[in-house]
Amino acid sequence: GAVVSQHPSRVICKSGTSVKIECRSLDFQATTMFWYRQFPKQSLMLMATSNEGSKATYEQGVEKDKFLINHASLTLSTLTVTSAHPEDSSFYICSARVAQGKNIQYFGAGTRLSVL
């Protein structure tokens, strides 16, 4: 199956700093990537949909200025958590949809963000 690489797997940062998370589709082109957030023992909540070459579409309640998304190529999307605070600590998961054919999302390994 298709492989989605997410990096880093874990990051610890101080409050007020910014953190960038990368999501790469390794063996396919992904016109659309998705960013999810998961709090402990809860389900996944879609934060935003990232489309190559255009602005991301954010879900209601998600601050676009805080969670910056860039999808510069067909294989890379990045999520930057700006001025992170402890309440941003969470598990962030990206997924990518194959550009043609199957309408299936493939998920990255996730990034555990801890803001001190």
Add this chain to the structure above:
Amino acid sequence: ELKVEQNPLFLSMQEGKNYTIYCNYSTTSDRLYWYRQDPGKSLESLFVLLSNGAVKQEGRLMASLDTKARLSTLHITAAVHDLSATYFCAVDFTGTASKLTFGTGTRLQVTL
């Protein structure tokens, strides 16, 4: 409102027993996915169900989809400890995998 509900939320079962996890959703869809998540890990795809009446089996797990009832089931046969994990269903209400709505998750604990 698009809603996906799973029950039970938590399931403790003994090895060797059978059980079913239910996934109900609020609006018409014929695309449903089941995932497994181990603690601290991301999602592992288990099944993709793309039509009414679809049934798929892998090992001790079997998933089915009834689009008329807006219901999917994940049946566990003769559970083993290795199946302990959290199981999520996700519904594609768009038809193009452009947005998945996840269920609440079912945490399965298989005891010896």
